[in-house]
Amino acid sequence: KAGVTQTPRYLIKTRGQQVTLSCSPISGHRSVSWYQQTPGQGLQFLFEYFSETQRNKGNFPGRFSGRQFSNSRSEMNVSTLELGDSALYLCASSRDGPGNTIYFGEGSWLTVV
Amino acid sequence: GIQVEQSPPDLILQEGANSTLRCNFSDSVNNLQWFHQNPWGQLINLFYIPSGTKQNGRLSATTVATERYSLLYISSSQTTDSGVYFCAVEKGRRALTFGSGTRLQVQP
Numbered sequence: 001k002a003g004v005t006q007t008p009r010y011l012i013k014t015r016g017q018q019v020t021l022s023c024s025p026i027s028g029h030r031s032v033s034w035y036q037q038t039p040g041q042g043l044q045f046l047f048e049y050f051s052e053t054q055r056n057k058g059n060f061p062g063r064f065s066g067r068q069f070s071n072s073r074s075e076m077n078v079s080t081l082e083l084g085d086s087a088l089y090l091c092a093s094s095r096d097g098p099g100n101t102i103y104f105g106e107g108s109w110l111t112v113v
Numbered sequence: 114g115i116q117v118e119q120s121p122p123d124l125i126l127q128e129g130a131n132s133t134l135r136c137n138f139s140d141s142v143n144n145l146q147w148f149h150q151n152p153w154g155q156l157i158n159l160f161y162i163p164s165g166t167k168q169n170g171r172l173s174a175t176t177v178a179t180e181r182y183s184l185l186y187i188s189s190s191q192t193t194d195s196g197v198y199f200c201a202v203e204k205g206r207r208a209l210t211f212g213s214g215t216r217l218q219v220q221p
Contacts, residue, residue, distance in 0.1 A: 031207050037154075043199065043211035056206050088154050094207065099163075102146065102209060104156040 002027065004105035006091050012111045018079040021108045025072050025093030032074040033102070034066060037088040046089075049074055050096060078110075086112045115140045119200055119212035126190050126219050134185040134215045136200030144203035145176055147185050149196050150214070156199065159185070190219045 005024040013019050025032050033048040033056075045058040049068035066076040072093075078085055088109055094102040116139040126132055138145070145163045148156040160167050164178040171190075176183040187194055197216050201209040 033207060033209075035209070042213050043201075043209075045208040045210070048207045050207075056208050058208065090154075090156065092156075092209075096207075099143070101158060101161040102144070102203075102207075103158055104148070106153060106155040109154065 004091055004093050004103055006089075006105040006108050008108060009106065010109045010111075012113060013081050014113055015081055015083060017081050018077060019081060019110060020075055020077045021089055021091075021110075023074045023076075023091030023093075023105060025074070025091075026103055029093035029095055029103075030072050031094045031096050032068055032072060033092045033094075034074070034076050035090040035092065035104075036060075037090060037107075038084075038086070043090070046076065081112045083112050086110060115142065115202055115204055115210045117200060117202055117210050117212035119198075119215050121215060122213065123216045124218070126217070128190060128192060128219055128221050130190050130219075131186070131188045132190060132217070134187070134198055134200075134217075136183040136185070136212055138181050138183075138200075138202050140181070140204060141178065142202040143205050144209070145183055146201050146209070147174055147183070148199045148201065149194075150199060151196055159198075187217075190217075192219045192221055195219045 034046040048056040068074045090107045118137045147159040160174040166175045197214040201211045
């Protein structure tokens with residue numbers, strides 16, 4: 001079965017611009033979460049969505065936002081990009097509830113110049 | 114929040130050697146997973162192992178939940194095992210907390 005799919009894989013943006021990243025979860029998975037990976041901070045949780053509702057949010061500024069659609073696909077948006085937003089953004093999906101494995105996509109590499 | 118510590122941070126092995134990676138965590142958890150991050154950035158799930166022992170080929174993992182640690186064993190290492198290994202834990206909120214990883218280099 002298809003894994004977690006993220007688009008685009010690579011992108012370059014300019015400071016001040018905004019970016020939207022997309023994630024399609026594994027079929028049947030309704031929980032979608034996003035993570036940021038940087039060399040300095042490692043892997044950090046951004047937010048998690050279930051049934052189009054944000055259930056949990058990490059410690060990131062309001063410039064980072066997301067949403068989930070009725071088909072469980074999710075998007076995340078970063079507005080007013082800063083150089084420090086350059087990172088690998090990873091999407092993950094799982095069936096709901098503890099006891100379920102979380103699976104990751106290949107990620108979107110964002111470079112802000 | 115939960116703290117996750119991985120050791121060693123770096124490990125260099127000759128092909129065929131065995132290794133043990135350790136993950137300590139600071140609180141009880143209901144999910145613990147080991148991942149291998151490939152050179153393209155994808156996190157490949159190795160084990161879902163909040164407790165007990167599992168084996169998958171040359172890899173095995175053990176989590177002792179009461180003592181808050183997990184071990185990942187790699188036997189007969191191959192160059193394709195190179196990469197970064199992450200331990201991540203969750204405490205019921207579908208938000209994984211990751212360790213800083215162990216960077217493994219297997220030399221031919």
